[in-house]
Amino acid sequence: MTTLEQPTPLRSRRTAGSTASLQQGPSLHRAMRSVRRSWLKYTILTLAVLVSIFPFYWMFVVASNSNAVMSQFPPRVIPGPNFIENARLAIEGVPFVQALTNSFVVAATITVSVLFFSTMAGFAFAKMRFRGRGGLFTFVLGTMLVPQQLGLIPLFILMGYFGWVGELRAVIVPAMVTAFGVFWMRQVVAGSVPDELLEAARMDGCSIFGIVRHVVWPSVRPGAAVLGLYTFLFAWNDFLWPLVVLGNNPSNHTIQIALRTLSDTYYVNYSMVMAGTLLSVLPLMVAFVLFSRQMIAGAMEGAVKG
Amino acid sequence: MTAPTKVAAELTPDGTERQGRKSRPKLGRGPAHEEPWAPYLFISPFFILFAIFGVFTLGYTFWVSLHDWSLLGGMDSFTGIDNYVRLLDDPRFWKATVNTFSILLLSTVPQMIMALILAEILNDRLLKGPHLFRSGLLVPNITSVVAIAIVFQSLFARQNGLINAIIQLLGFEPLNWHAGRLSSHIAIASMVNWQFTGFNTLIFLAAIQAIPLSYYEAAMIDGANRFQRFTRITVPLLRPAILFAVVLSVIGQLQLFAQPLLFGAGAGSTSGGNDNQYLTILLYLYSQAFQQPFRFGYSAAIAWTLVLMSALAAALVFGVNALFDRREDRSEREHRKAMARRREVAR
Structure with missing residues (x-):
């Protein structure tokens, strides 16, 4: 009008x-x-x-x-x-604090490990020359297309073989380094570590590990922080595989499994279930408020890099 | 080749480019290292983990799928493609497949359209508080699917659910969202839409910002209005980003699991509703493998079928994209011809 x-x-x-x-x-x-x-x-x-x-x-x-x-x-x-009152009921209804601790241990270990191994591999792919580099990197990218959820059954059988069913390491170890992490850190190293700096460090007699620690790591920290945030987030929110492999051992449940138990057992009491849910998203909310700039930049950069 | 060009070449983001250069330096003599074993040591953790938990598992899934295998009985007998034949005859599997694709469409299509519109609106340098809007839109994406499913489950509850309360206040009959097939799909798709619209908005926004401004200026000089600029410049140039987002969404939604599981909280929650009205493929796989009767062989067959479906669905998306490509080529050719004709006439 x-x-x-x-x-x-x-x-x-x-x-x-x-x-x-x-x-x-x-x-x-x-x-x-x-x-x-x-x-x-x-x-x-x-x-x-x-x-x-x-x-x-x-x-x-x-x-x-x-x-x-x-x-x-x-x-x-x-x-x-x-x-x-509702929060107290939720915390008493399922091993809530235990589950929060487990989730934190799992997510933190995975994050540190992914950052460490991805930085090393990303550095190698970005700055070192070696036979088969191009092919190996393409291979790393190719593995991202393999749907991971689908290895569920053999992975479970394998964990049974290792005797890891019900143990936190069954969730941690397979996630210790990811194709996406290697890809991301390769791009970060290529874009933020000048060759002159590496050469200078080399001249000064720095060992290869010294270079990683004193030259590479300080320059890639902002890019690594984004990867770290997202890795922690995914590990914290992961549900299917932890449910499958930790399901039979309540003392090793992660927070997502505990939430599911809560909602499945007390579904008639929405208030209690929702109090537990709120407590479970609170840590991520705090992290998001603190790091939203990095996470938004990460999502947008990820799109461009992809 | 002198040193400066070498440095420039080093900095190209694409690693493969450099290898083709004539002045290819000796192996193991990059700017950073002398130890020839170092790069292999650095990349080995990924390959070791992938060998154990990646290659092995996929191959093993296939092997398991050829057996009558259960958790309790262990490997029973080699049955060849029996599991696959049974799967094709399994009405519940087909129901789960139809459900999965129905939810996939209900979530991907509206999500992409909303994300495109929001990205277009956000792409304004004069917009006040861009960070506030962007973070507001990204918040759902960092929330766990379990928490999302719990909240939406309560919003869509038949009794005391907020959505039904609103429907009642508007004077309509409340809906039993869980019972109907389409209504439960809409409820589950809304969880997905809510979680990923903001994320896709940011992906599209990044892609829009990469479009050269001169295109828009040229279009404005030609008198294109805002809507025309959006449909004729932004959307076509965004096609790679849209393709990326759609493929991600399709592959992700084919593995829909937590939402239908938690949507049916309470008794029998792995069945995806009394009548399997919102059973998805992965939920069916889970219920077959990790609950009585623990049919590993059968669910491994489901897993491989799902891999195949993902590949086919991705191929379909790429095919549609190629179709658009060809149509665009044709319209460009026609446009050139028309221009040439116009020039002739002018002469």
Whole structure:
């Protein structure tokens, strides 16, 4: 409707006469249109962000009200006073603290290990010359296409053979270095470590390990941080393989398995389940608030590099 | 070749380029090392792990799939392609396949369209608070699927679910989201859409920012409006990024597991609903292998079939992309011809 109404005042001004207003007309028109457009822009974006954030708000609403309150119609849409109570129930309902600790151990070990091995391999692929380098790197990229979930059954049989079923290392060891990590660090090293620096370090009699430690690592730290964040995130959120291999040993459950148990066992008590869920996403929320810039840059860079 | 050119060549991001150069230095004499064994030592952890947990497992999956094999009984007997034949006759497997592809479409299509629009809007240097919007959109992506599934499960609950409450307040009959086939697919697809739209938006935004501004300037001089610039410049030039995102989404959604599992929280949750109305392929695989009767051989056959389906689906996406390529070539040829004709007329 407004688009139709808009031109009228401009046309009337134009008929009124002077060349100045004639020139002013279109630009004013454009300015008004751009104001309207930016208003629409911000509305759409704000709506999208609200939709993104709403489930978290809802998590808190359910988790902070008693189950009885949430069962009324229409449901309460503002937070209530029962969060502590619900959280306590959730923590007592499943081995919650144990699961948080397990998840932290798993994710932290995987992250440190991925960073270490990927930096070494990425450095080798970016800066060293050796027979078969091109082919081997292509091979690394090719392995990214192999869907990992599908090795589920043999991996489980293999872990049984090792005697690792139910042990945290069954989750940690297969993830200690990833193709994506090697690829990412190769790009980071190639883009941030100047050859002159490597040559200079070499002249000064630095060993190859010294070079990695004193020259490569300090220059790649920002790029490595992004990889570290995402590696931790994926390890923390991983569900299927931990469920399969740790499922039979409740004391080694990760937080995701504990959540699933919580939701499966107490599904009638939404408030309690939601309190547990909220507690499980809290560490990641804190990390995201602290590192959102790196993570956004990482997602966007990842797209360009891919 | 002098030193400076060599350095420049070193810095090219693509490693293979350098090897083709005439002045290829001796092996093992890069700027960084003299020890010829060092690079092999550095890359070995990846290859060792991949040999054990990658190559071995895929090959072994195939081997297992040729046997009547269960967790309790161990390897029983070689049955050849029996498991695959049985799979093709298994109505539950087909139901799971249809469900998986239905959810895949319901999640990928709206997600890509929304992400494109949001990326176009975000691509504005004058936009205030870009970081706030970007991080707001990326938050769902860092949340675990388990947490997402739990929250959405409650939003879509028949009784006391927020969505049904809104439907009731608007004066309609509440829906039993879990019971219907399509309605449960919509609910599960909405979890996926919610989680990945923001991530794809950022991928598309990065790709849009890589498009040279001169293209848009030229189009503006030719009088193209904003919508035309979006459909004629942005979207065609974004095709590689869209292809990347669609392939990622297709391969990811074919492995849909946690969402349907948790959507059916409570009794019988691995069946994907009373009537398997939201059973997915991977959930079926899981329920066959890691629950009674622990049929490893059979689920290994499911796994290989799923690998095949992923490859086919990816090939289909690439095929559609090639089709677009050809159409574009044709329209470009026609455009050139038209221009040539116009020049003739002008003369």
